[in-house]
Structures are given as structure tokens and as C-alpha cells.
Amino acid sequence: MSSWPFRVGFGEDAHRLEAGRRLVLGGVDVPHAELGAVAHSDGDAVLHVVADALLSGLALGDIGQYFPDTAEEWRGMDSRVIVERALALVQERGWVPVNVAVVVTLDRPKLGPLRAEIARSVAALLSLPEGDVGISFKTSEGLAPLHVQTRATVLLARLLARVDAAPGVGGE
Numbered sequence: 001m002s003s004w005p006f007r008v009g010f011g012e013d014a015h016r017l018e019a020g021r022r023l024v025l026g027g028v029d030v031p032h033a034e035l036g037a038v039a040h041s042d043g044d045a046v047l048h049v050v051a052d053a054l055l056s057g058l059a060l061g062d063i064g065q066y067f068p069d070t071a072e073e074w075r076g077m078d079s080r081v082i083v084e085r086a087l088a089l090v091q092e093r094g095w096v097p098v099n100v101a102v103v104v105t106l107d108r109p110k111l112g113p114l115r116a117e118i119a120r121s122v123a124a125l126l127s128l129p130e131g132d133v134g135i136s137f138k139t140s141e142g143l144a145p146l147h148v149q150t151r152a153t154v155l156l157a158r159l160l161a162r163v164d165a166a167p168g169v170g171g172e
């Protein structure tokens with residue numbers, strides 16, 4: 001791995017939509033959604049890409065390796081657990097997320113009214129200020145009405161030893 005103190009991560013996810021299922025995005029239950037995500041977990045396509053972006057930034061693989069969709073123990077799981085695990089793997093290596101940008105492509109319902117709630121929810125999971133989580137919504141222009149697609153980038157920074165904490169520096 002190069003010694004640069006910055007890395008970029010990227011994630012992409014998609015779930016088929018079906019009637020009678022929950023639609024959860026960024027840890028927020030979308031009210032009155034006629035269609036929800038078909039998935040092994042709770043199908044939260046926003047949290048899945050955020051976790052995959054965190055992992056890819058440090059070449060740590062993808063969420064399917066840590067949470068296989070063949071494992072009964074992960075059936076219906078809360079995807080916040082996936083982000084918590086990905087974040088822990090990043091932090092254990094001395095890195096932190098700086099900001100996150102997420103794009104959600106979904107035809108219906110309109111998600112604009114939930115933007116702040118979703119950003120707050122993702123930010124809280126990553127211990128970031130709300131302003132460091134950008135959430136964009138797009139329609140597929142009718143090309144994929146039974147489909148939710150998400151993409152995310154994350155900037156990671158390496159935590160550097162604080163100069164003022166070094167022995168003999170900063171007034172010691």
C-alpha cells in the first residue's frame with residue numbers, strides 16, 4: 001500500500017423491488033413505499049454501499065465476504081451492523097472516513113423529504129458531522145422501475161500521530 005495519507009473508496013449495490021417488503025435506506029424506513037427491497041438482509045442499499053466503499057478504500061474486500069448471503073445468521077439483519085463492522089476494520093488500521101457521497105437511483109417514491117434524516121443517520125453511524133454526508137437522488141427515468149441502485153464514494157484519511165503529543169514537544 002502506498003504511503004499517502006488519503007485513500008478513495010467506492011461502492012455499488014442494487015436490489016430488486018417487490019410489493020410487501022420494507023424499503024430501508026440509510027437506516028431510515030421509507031414510509032408508504034409500495035415496493036421494498038428483495039434481500040437476504042434488511043436490504044438497505046445505502047448502508048451496503050457505504051460499507052463497501054469503506055472496505056474498498058483499504059482493499060479489504062466487500063461486505064459479502066464478511067456477511068455471506070448464504071448464512072442463516074444474517075437473514076433479515078439490520079445493515080447498520082455491516083457499516084459498524086466495516087468502520088471498525090478501517091479504524092483498527094488507523095484510518096477514518098472524512099466525507100461520504102451517496103447516489104440513490106429510485107423511481108418512486110420521492111425521497112427528497114427524507115434527505116436530511118438519511119444523511120443524519122449515516123453520519124451518526126460514521127461519527128461524522130451531517131454536512132460530511134452528501135445524499136443525491138436520481139430517477140432511472142422509467143428505465144428500471146423495479147430496482148433500487150446505489151453508489152457511494154468515501155474519502156479515508158490516515159490518523160497521524162499528533163506532533164503536540166510527541167515526547168519533548170509542546171511544552172513538556
Ligand SMILES: Nc1ccn([C@@H]2O[C@H](COP(=O)(O)O)[C@@H](O)[C@H]2O)c(=O)n1
Pocket residue numbers: 105106107108109110111112113136137138139140141
Ligand atoms: N426517488 C427520487 C428520485 C429523484 N428525486 C429528486 O427528483 C429530482 C429529479 O431527479 P431526476 O432523476 O429526474 O434528475 C432530483 O432533485 C432528485 O433529488 C427524489 O426526490 N426522489
Ligand SMILES: C[C@@]1(CO)OP(=O)(O)OP(=O)(O)OC[C@H]1O
Pocket residue numbers: 013014038039040041042043044048063064065067068069074075076077
Ligand atoms: C448483506 C448481505 C448479507 O445479508 O445480503 P443482501 O441483503 O442480499 O445484500 P447484498 O448487497 O446483495 O450483499 C451482501 C450480503 O452478503
